[in-house]
Amino acid sequence: MNASLPARLLTLLSLLQSRREWSGAELARRLEVTDRTVRRDVGRLRALGYPVRGTTGTAGGYRMVAGRDLPPLLLDDEEAVAVATALLTAAGGTVTGIEDTSVRALAKLEQVLPARLRHRAAAVSRATVPLVRPAPNQVCPEVLSVLAVACRDHEVVTCSYRDRDGVVTERRVEPHHLVTGHQLWYLIAHDLRRGGWRTFRVDRISEVAPTGRRFQRGEVPGGDPAEYLRGVLLSTPFPHRAELWVAASATRVSRVLTDPLPGRVRDIEDGGCVVALGSDTVDGLLREVLAVVALGEPVTMTASDVLRERLRALSARLSEVADGGPASDGAG
């Protein structure tokens, strides 16, 4: 470190971010300048809008405090990995509307993340235990990252897509938005070969490659990407369906569903609500029905015989287990 002024200011910022309080003398030693220069540097940070509070007296020192703007974040390796994985995993679990900016932050980080850290972030993220779904829908961090950058920069990408039936096709698309919903990441894109808007489940995408070709950003039909996705998901015919009437409010029922997709649960006039369930597998349906029944409220179901049979089997197994072993004298 030859200690040019900008470099020194950055290390000063870094020091102030890594520990609460520093004395002027200490900083001077670390930066290899006199304490007067430290004072000047602190003044420079302040002039940049990053307030540093100095306290006098024997227990005095400098500490960084929150100001009007967020100062440049100087993360060490570990922290960078933590932030990357947090962005990769967290956004998938929320049902808020911040995915888009979350993706932007990810793109920003992704673009400058040293290779060694990128590998670690991907590894950690994969090791993360998915909470609800057993495993199959894990999105590949690399795929998500590349798509995030491509979305930000309006760059056409090619990729492979494995549809619901397992058929793999090569695609060439303009990636417009990454949105989460239904506990999954979805890509809203314009398919160049087939022409027209498509939504892709990110966990079914592989081998994404940016082409370098740029495209003009257009509006998603309807304007709001999240709204558009909801529409597509609602109109998609699920292979397995069921409908429940429950004697409980829609909000209470939504809370126990794996994914309370808006529009799938609606209150009706008798005080109960109707739940329209759809899933790619009978197991998926079963899980949701189970959750609703476990609420304890009266339920009636419209469903196929296959699902009914599965429920009966489960019921039988439960009573079997309940009556099977010896009773303990424990409290609960």
Added chain:
Amino acid sequence: MNASLPARLLTLLSLLQSRREWSGAELARRLEVTDRTVRRDVGRLRALGYPVRGTTGTAGGYRMVAGRDLPPLLLDDEEAVAVATALLTAAGGTVTGIEDTSVRALAKLEQVLPARLRHRAAAVSRATVPLVRPAPNQVCPEVLSVLAVACRDHEVVTCSYRDRDGVVTERRVEPHHLVTGHQLWYLIAHDLRRGGWRTFRVDRISEVAPTGRRFQRGEVPGGDPAEYLRGVLLSTPFPHRAELWVAASATRVSRVLTDPLPGRVRDIEDGGCVVALGSDTVDGLLREVLAVVALGEPVTMTASDVLRERLRALSARLSEVADGGPASDGAG
């Protein structure tokens, strides 16, 4: 902006991070300097270890690429909120060992996050829909943030703690580590009034206040905080318990448990495994038993009559629901 050199370099970094590619002329206009100076500034960034690739020709320009070190991150408001909420929520959902650094990153961000953004982050984080647990164990973002900073800076804090029986006590503790486990955040701290190490569930802590008093960081008994927490949790007598024998591997069973706490599931010689379940509520137990039974493998259970009764009731309700409504002619 009076455009001192450090300020200009920061805006340059910010520009390069916010978009993939910039032409020299464009940068010169934005920075209000000549293109020659832009070239010099780019050179300065490179000298700092933050590689910027320049491409020549008509489609040329500058773009930031990954280098040896992570450059200072310049996030806008939205992105800062996204990162903060990601750290707050994601860390809670993982079972990996990165909580400590995740907490450090959070502390770093927390310390300099402008007030207006802090409020937004907290709001978003609270609005986040928890995936597994209905709601009661939501940790308050402010509490977690304050503890994160206090841990980093070895600062004694006071707080209120509501124990399992709902009794609230005032505590004065040295916060040493924040660890996630059991789908919750735990604080490992030294209780100054009572003397000795304690673990606190962060969701039961309120009114944390840093005292300004510093403490000497000591080693947690055993050295490894995560290991220590596991020990405490395993030795804690849960009010409600059950034990299952399952004809499936421990890894397969762990996958479906809400929290496969190491040591709670162990393989035995007959090819099956034994699951020791503990929970604060019967419902908690019920949820786990249900998940295991739904696996479809033979199960025998050792449990209290209360749990058995709950299982029987659920079984009855399931068969009722299965036989109740009309059968549809749908596929699933």
Added chain:
DNA sequence: GCGTTGCGGACCGGAGGTGTCCGCAAAGAG
């Protein structure tokens, strides 16, 4: 080829950074 882009050396005037003084104010210890 020509235009467009990035690249970087040379020069020079002057802005401004650094160390070394200095006295001042505030906080805490004795």
Added chain:
DNA sequence: CTCTTTGCGGACACCTCCGGTCCGCAACGC
């Protein structure tokens, strides 16, 4: 209360190095 420790910032002298204006060169695409 006094003394010490901390941060604060003006003044000055020295001189680095910053930035604008030249210039020719190298890639890349039409």
